[in-house]
Amino acid sequence: MYIRCMIPVVLLGGGNLAFHLAQTFAESEEIDLLQVYNRTLANIEEFEKFAPTTDDPEKLVPAAVYIIATSDKAIAELSAKLNDVSGLVVHTSGAMEINILSPKRKGVLYPLQSFTKDKNVNFESIPLCIETEETQDYVLLEKLAKTISTKVYPMTSAQRKKLHIAAVFVNNFVNYMYGMGEQICQDHGIPFEVLLPLIKETAQKMETLTPSQAQTGPASRKDKKTIALHKQELTKEQLTIYNLLSEAILKKNNDGNKL
Amino acid sequence: MYIRCMIPVVLLGGGNLAFHLAQTFAESEEIDLLQVYNRTLANIEEFEKFAPTTDDPEKLVPAAVYIIATSDKAIAELSAKLNDVSGLVVHTSGAMEINILSPKRKGVLYPLQSFTKDKNVNFESIPLCIETEETQDYVLLEKLAKTISTKVYPMTSAQRKKLHIAAVFVNNFVNYMYGMGEQICQDHGIPFEVLLPLIKETAQKMETLTPSQAQTGPASRKDKKTIALHKQELTKEQLTIYNLLSEAILKKNNDGNKL
Numbered sequence: 001m002y003i004r005c006m007i008p009v010v011l012l013g014g015g016n017l018a019f020h021l022a023q024t025f026a027e028s029e030e031i032d033l034l035q036v037y038n039r040t041l042a043n044i045e046e047f048e049k050f051a052p053t054t055d056d057p058e059k060l061v062p063a064a065v066y067i068i069a070t071s072d073k074a075i076a077e078l079s080a081k082l083n084d085v086s087g088l089v090v091h092t093s094g095a096m097e098i099n100i101l102s103p104k105r106k107g108v109l110y111p112l113q114s115f116t117k118d119k120n121v122n123f124e125s126i127p128l129c130i131e132t133e134e135t136q137d138y139v140l141l142e143k144l145a146k147t148i149s150t151k152v153y154p155m156t157s158a159q160r161k162k163l164h165i166a167a168v169f170v171n172n173f174v175n176y177m178y179g180m181g182e183q184i185c186q187d188h189g190i191p192f193e194v195l196l197p198l199i200k201e202t203a204q205k206m207e208t209l210t211p212s213q214a215q216t217g218p219a220s221r222k223d224k225k226t227i228a229l230h231k232q233e234l235t236k237e238q239l240t241i242y243n244l245l246s247e248a249i250l251k252k253n254n255d256g257n258k259l
Numbered sequence: 260m261y262i263r264c265m266i267p268v269v270l271l272g273g274g275n276l277a278f279h280l281a282q283t284f285a286e287s288e289e290i291d292l293l294q295v296y297n298r299t300l301a302n303i304e305e306f307e308k309f310a311p312t313t314d315d316p317e318k319l320v321p322a323a324v325y326i327i328a329t330s331d332k333a334i335a336e337l338s339a340k341l342n343d344v345s346g347l348v349v350h351t352s353g354a355m356e357i358n359i360l361s362p363k364r365k366g367v368l369y370p371l372q373s374f375t376k377d378k379n380v381n382f383e384s385i386p387l388c389i390e391t392e393e394t395q396d397y398v399l400l401e402k403l404a405k406t407i408s409t410k411v412y413p414m415t416s417a418q419r420k421k422l423h424i425a426a427v428f429v430n431n432f433v434n435y436m437y438g439m440g441e442q443i444c445q446d447h448g449i450p451f452e453v454l455l456p457l458i459k460e461t462a463q464k465m466e467t468l469t470p471s472q473a474q475t476g477p478a479s480r481k482d483k484k485t486i487a488l489h490k491q492e493l494t495k496e497q498l499t500i501y502n503l504l505s506e507a508i509l510k511k512n513n514d515g516n517k518l
Contacts, residue, residue: 072485095485112457114475127453153453162447163454165489170440170454171461172476173504174433179470179511181429188421194386194412195422195429196465198371202430203462206455211438216373217431226331226354230424237507244503245432248496252438 006032007144010060010087011051012078013069014038016115017092019046021069024123026050030147034061057081065090065144067109068101076100088137094164097157098131107132107141110160111149114171123148129155129163180238212252219249265291266403269319269346270310271337272328273297275374276351278305280328283382285309289406293320316340324349324403326368327360335359347396353423356416357390366391366400369419370408373430382407388414388422439497471511478508 009031011022018036025033026049033051038044041055054060060082068078068091075091079101082089090107091100098108108131115121128145130152132138138154145152155163178199185192205214218226227246234242268290270281277295284292285308292310297303300314313319319341327337327350334350338360341348349366350359357367367390374380387404389411391397397413404411414422437458444451464473477485486505493501 095488112453113460114457125456127456129453151453151456153450155449159447159449161488162443162492163449165492166440166443166449166454167457168476168489168501169436169443170458172474172478172508173500174436174458174461175464175470175473175475176504176508177428177433177436178465179474181425182470184421184425184428188418190414190418190422190425191412192469194371194388194410195425197384197386197410198373198426199429199433199462199465201372202433203458205434206437206458210451211434211441214434215431215438216434217427219431229354229420230427233421233424241432241503241507242427244500245435248500249431249435 006030007065007140007147008032008034008063009144010035010037010063010066011069012037012066014040014043014047015070017111018044018069020115020121020123021067021092022047022050024121024148028147031144034063060085063087064140066103067092072096076102079103079106088132088140090132090141094129094160094167097161098133099157105132105134105137107137108155108157108160109141109145110155112163112167124150127151127153129153129160131155131157131160180241184238215249215253217249219246220253222250222253265289266324266399266406267291267293267322268403269294269296269322269325270328271296271325273299273302273306274329276370277303277328279374279380279382280326280351281306281309283380283407287406290403293322319344322346323399325362326351331355335361338362338365347391347399349391349400353388353419353426356420357392358416364391364393364396366396367414367416367419368400368404369414371422371426383409386410386412388412388419390414390416390419439500443497474508474512476508478505479512481509481512 011018022036025031036044036047036051036053044053047053064087066082066087066089068075072093072095075096079089082103088105088107089101089103090109092109094110098106110129111126113126126149128149130141130145132141142152181195182192268284270277281295284290295303295306295310295312298314303312306312323346325341325346325348327334331352331354334355338348341362347364347366348360348362349368351368353369357365369388371386385408387408389400389404391400440454441451
């Protein structure tokens with residue numbers, strides 16, 4: 001007789017990440033999603049198809065792992081309600097230290113991706129950064145993480161904090177650059193779609209080149225004539241960002257020559 | 260009997276773009292690449308497999324279209340050598356106006372992509388921005404452009420100049436952001452590959468969302484606590500860029516509240 005060993009999990013939270021985790025766990029043959037908790041039951045009605053729901057911390061069932069997938073500011077208070085559980089309690093935040101958790105057995109399961117509500121998520125290629133205090137707990141959390149993703153990385157709280165900042169640069173700030181490109185297009189009757197292949201190619205290059213190898217453009221080739229021409233075309237706001245980043249690239253590539 | 264009408268083309272230049280164009284034209288059944296010109300013959304030895312080569316402007320053969328695919332600063336001088344040809348003379352620069360060309364029939368064929376020497380290029384999905392002075396020439400250039408790409412856009416010199424600047428934001432500056440993310444990872448023993456799925460996802464979102472819709476992160480949600488935490492972790496150089504971009508996002512999303 002073959003006995004399948006599923007990891008019993010309780011999920012806490014009602015946001016995008018909690019929803020995508022619940023969906024993934026419900027479909028997994030290696031995770032047994034026992035329960036979903038949220039302070040406001042009405043907000044997790046959609047979760048009922050995945051597991052029984054509750055808004056009463058007293059009614060949490062025993063599980064091997066409790067996953068807190070809430071906003072950063074709710075983590076500490078919620079984890080205090082789990083002080084008496086014997087399972088491993090993990091949060092899912094990139095910015096919060098492991099020690100914000102109060103239960104004895106603590107850990108972090110941080111998926112490095114931005115989650116949009118209406119978009120289906122395949123965790124398989126999403127990096128999961130995990131941390132625990134005890135080796136035994138690490139083995140358990142790694143096992144759980146590997147059931148949903150092929151990319152599992154050990155990461156300390158200090159490293160995760162840095163990674164979270166790096167993500168601001170490659171995600172939030174990059175997206176802002178896309179917005180600046182879009183604005184320039186809109187202002188001059190150019191369809192933004194013209195830029196899409198370049199956006200895609202720029203991202204794809206990171207699979208084979210380092211950012212230094214891939215750097216092109218007027219600043220990287222010290223083309224001050226083109227830079228001067230560009231400057232004449234920009235609004236004051238665009239100019240501030242154009243100047244700062246051009247000087248930074250010039251400095252990096254050419255030992256600090258000023259524009 | 261079926262008569263195939265190929266467009267006779269002469270290509271001028273010996274760089275990456277010229278090479279990829281020569282390769283593409285040589286494989287095309289609709290373009291007849293008659294000749295490749297370069298000032299230094301030794302630099303286009305690799306081109307000999309595509310077409311006869313020459314370094315003598317006096318020996319240029321008659322063609323329907325002459326394509327100048329050189330660096331920006333070589334265009335004017337080279338085009339002056341084509342003053343007597345009866346064909347259409349086009350340059351391939353994003354930054355240069357159509358009028359930098361001196362021949363009577365002039366145009367621009369600007370492929371919006373960054374070309375790396377050793378990487379094969381499929382022009383099919385690369386946007387080609389085209390411009391001519393005469394409608395008749397436009398029809399010819401559009402026909403030529405459509406033989407190699409499915410994305411052909413009419414674009415004036417003024418628009419192309421703006422597009423070129425927009426490309427600096429979504430390509431050069433974005434790549435610099437990747438570099439900043441990489442630096443933070445390297446400094447703290449985190450593999451850069453952890454960021455790759457996020458980089459890919461951020462770019463892919465542009466296919467379905469506008470940059471404004473896709474904007475996430477501490478600045479866009481007015482999360483001043485996280486921003487303050489991040490600031491403590493950054494080097495002076497990183498901080499300057501972090502501050503400027505966070506304030507710009509905050510301003511855009513929240514009507515100008517300062518950090």
